Amino acid sequence: MMDKxxxxxxxxxxxxxxxxxxxxxxxxxxxxxxDVALIAYAADHDDESK
Known part of the structure; x- marks a missing residue:
């Protein structure tokens, strides 16, 4: 399994x-x-993982 x-x-x-x-x-x-701060991340998509 690869890390994203x-x-x-x-x-x-x-x-x-x-x-x-x-x-x-x-x-x-x-x-x-x-105080709590949330940070939003999005997965990077590459053509190899499709």
């Missing part, structure tokens, strides 16, 4: 996704009592 490569997901145009991430960040911050 990941890159930072570009969600600038995805307001629904950004809102969901921000909401979950706030829920986790409230639950843990400290």
């Amino acid at each position: 490569d990941y890159r930072i997901a570009e969600l600038g145009g995805q307001s629904d996704a950004l809102d969901a991430i921000r909401k979950l960040e706030q829920q986790l911050t409230d639950a843990y009592g400290t």
Whole structure:
């Protein structure tokens, strides 16, 4: 099994996704009592894995 490569997901145009991430960040911050930041990654796709 090969490890996948990941890159930072570009969600600038995805307001629904950004809102969901921000909401979950706030829920986790409230639950843990400290700031939580989530980072979205997307799998890199290469032609060999298809």
